Amino acid sequence: MTNPPTRPPAGQAGSGESAAGASKAPPSGPGTGAHLLELRGVGKRFGSVIALDDVSVTVDAGEVTCVLGDNGAGKSTFIKILAGVHANDSGSYLVEGAPVRFASPRHALDRGIATVYQDLAVVPLMSVWRNFFLGSEPRKGRGPFSRLDIATARATTRRALSDMGIDLRDVEQPVGTLSGGERQCVAIARAVHFGARVLILDEPTAALGVKQAGVVLRYIARARDRGLGVVFITHNPHHAYPVGDRFLLLNRGRSQGCFGKSDITLAELTRQMAGGAELEALAHELDAEAKT
């Protein structure tokens, strides 16, 4: 199942992907020129429900791949396949050109694929630095005297956050006291610090105000500038367009196409996301009703 792709890359999505891939030489991969991540015709079924069908996309270092879709479009399934929570049933998933099949999110993480979920995996009542290192605490001392290296943890947290341009007054404050955008940024900085090469962000700007969303977008751009491949899942084209290099549109589990930034305008992206032809038909229908 892991080896050759069970079906060739789909026409529309495949062409979009190769065009985008050619336009920017990916610095990832040991001189192979392979994409950092690549999905080829990936599908996933849950029983008789087809959650995802024939989706192809690429992620390159130093680029942001935006995944746009309405509720139920298959974004969650898409993330979970990338993150190693689910394995794809069809198609193939390649990391640096080599097909992979992750048994668990841990394996994906070991390959540098880090996912920041909407709940952010933070503990609100714990301090920023404790959250930052939770699960990977630096320690000093041996055996029963092994203890947290608190000074290092605090300093590292502060440095990692300021490297990402996040200026917190005190890393000792509980994460719960931070604003939504700040929390999102702490989670991103944590993933970057722990060696992520691909950052998957699950709707990081949902539920944020305009200003906070702007702050998060800035950190996404910063992560990209540091050479990470970013997968940015959102349903808001206005958030996706300014930072995105490539846009995958999902609808009802199917790819509506994968576009490079030069291939699509914000207006078109918005139109597609707003329901495109469906919404136009609805507008006509409502118009007609109003006239009668």
Added chain:
Amino acid sequence: MSTSGTTPSAPTEEAAGRAVPAPSGTGGPGPDERVAPARLVHRLLIRPELGSLIGAVLVMGFFGFVADGFFTAAGAATWLDDSATLGIMAVAVALLMIGGEFDLSAGVMTASTALITAMLATRAGWSVWPALAVSLLFALAVGALNGWLVVRTGLPSFIITLGTFLALQGLNLGVTRHVTNSVQVSGMRSTDGYESAGRFFASTMAIAGTEIQVSVLWWLVLAALATWLLARTRFGNWIYAVGGAPISARNVGVPVDRTKIVLFMTTAGAGWLVGSINILRYTSVQANQGIGLEFQYIIAAVIGGCLLTGGYGSAIGAAVGALIFGMARQGIVYAKWNSDWFQLFLGVMLLAAVLVNNSFRRRAERSRR
């Protein structure tokens, strides 16, 4: 700071909460000039154990005033003694509660372990030390079972440990009656190893001319150890995390199930320690001992600042909560009041503690340090 327009010396609410990109690069390591004033006071104010410390001072002052002999060395030895075994359990229960779980079987566990030790030593003729080892194994096994059932089923630990509580209670009575034809086991004094084990668990030390029970020492050492564990170790970090947000903790690689099982085993192990202290001190044990104590442990932990929902609390606070308990119970005796008043006192104390802790916690959550 890119919050231009706000001078660093006058932090406003606007500047305070925002994560602002700092192109000028002031956010490097080292303290931030915006947090300097009122930091220490604030640090103290948001500690979970603060309420219990204030309460302890008030209770101490009150009984020192109304009860003759409360502040004498003998008086102190009495209320410390009363607090000690409760405190040992309260510290362990606090760790478990911070980890987000309850253990209702903790009280009965003190009787179960004492009964096992006593029966093996007096009926089977074992030396006390191997008998203690077997009862410890039993306690750890029950603790592990509690933990395993909770993490496996995902059911509330309240229900699971209520089950083990009832089961142990029945086992204590049933087995004791079957073996001894009565509901108590006694005769520890004549057993092999009673002396040496007694020195460890139930001796007294002369301090300032007064005999202090060694259980007080156990209590203080365990409270200090648990506090260190919570604040300074990786496991302590995990305890807060599994209680505060178990799913998040699991997502970042914290072994949630293992942490919880270890915490249940710790509570059961503390139950064994208290059971051993009791059996070696009083040389006999009633089969129905320990019933109802589990709520006292939880109350002491809550007075000490533990949240019922987990993720927040303090071991030192739980130890102080137990101290308040002991002082009140003995203070009422010293004041020559009817001990019926103790329950009233307890209820008021618990409500006050919950209200105070709740407001402190809100402040801690809201506070922008």
